[in-house]
Amino acid sequence: MNLLELARRRKTVRKFEKRIPNIEDIKYAVSVAKEAPSGKNDQPWLFILLSNDREKAKIREICERGEKDFYENAKGELRNWLEKLGFTWEKPFLSEAPFLLFVYSYVKSPFAKESVWLSIGYLLLALEERGLATVTYTPSDPKEVSSYIGLPREYRLEVILPIGYPADPKPKYERKKLEDVFQIR
Numbered sequence: 001m002n003l004l005e006l007a008r009r010r011k012t013v014r015k016f017e018k019r020i021p022n023i024e025d026i027k028y029a030v031s032v033a034k035e036a037p038s039g040k041n042d043q044p045w046l047f048i049l050l051s052n053d054r055e056k057a058k059i060r061e062i063c064e065r066g067e068k069d070f071y072e073n074a075k076g077e078l079r080n081w082l083e084k085l086g087f088t089w090e091k092p093f094l095s096e097a098p099f100l101l102f103v104y105s106y107v108k109s110p111f112a113k114e115s116v117w118l119s120i121g122y123l124l125l126a127l128e129e130r131g132l133a134t135v136t137y138t139p140s141d142p143k144e145v146s147s148y149i150g151l152p153r154e155y156r157l158e159v160i161l162p163i164g165y166p167a168d169p170k171p172k173y174e175r176k177k178l179e180d181v182f183q184i185r
């Protein structure tokens with residue numbers, strides 16, 4: 001499958017099979033991610049994989065606490081969008097996905113955030129290539145999660161990627177047409 005086919009097939013998945021993926025497939029995806037370009041070639045990423053049920057439950061509890069505040073304060077267009085798609089403060093995928101991959105940026109590097117998100121893009125396509133799926137979950141209170149994981153303050157949590165085999169009937173959302181987003185002048 002070529003890159004365009006993989007990119008078109010990939011979709012966000014929030015429900016996972018119980019089947020445990022081979023950890024080699026996740027290693028492969030991180031190997032791809034770490035080939036991304038980065039500011040000053042600092043490679044400011046750090047990937048931490050967790051699969052322990054007790055720890056996943058704790059992460060879910062921390063995140064859901066933050067989500068409750070977020071959902072209570074969401075207003076206007078954002079609130080309508082969340083309600084339309086049926087999103088709530090509950091994040092069952094954090095304990096149901098077989099793996100949680102935490103992606104950190106080293107904040108002292110130039111363009112740390114941009115570089116790490118590029119690597120996350122690579123990672124998503126590599127997971128797709130191996131038949132795995134994820135959701136780019138950005139917790140409302142990343143600092144609380146980070147203090148549980150216990151990294152120094154120079155590392156900022158960018159995303160938690162719950163990883164597993166997809167079991168989510170949700171469709172892939174439509175993309176804009178090429179001619180609407182690309183101008184050749």
Ligand SMILES: Cc1cc2nc3c(=O)[nH]c(=O)nc-3n(C[C@H](O)[C@H](O)[C@H](O)COP(=O)(O)O)c2cc1C
Nearest residue numbers: 010011012013014135136137138139171172173174
């Ligand atoms: C930077 C970023 C942050 C996101 N944060 C969340 C999130 O916190 N929770 C969630 O359920 N989905 C999150 N998403 C997933 C998007 O909602 C999803 O990619 C988008 O609706 C398009 O759907 P698709 O990926 O299935 O095409 C995020 C995506 C990106 C790129």
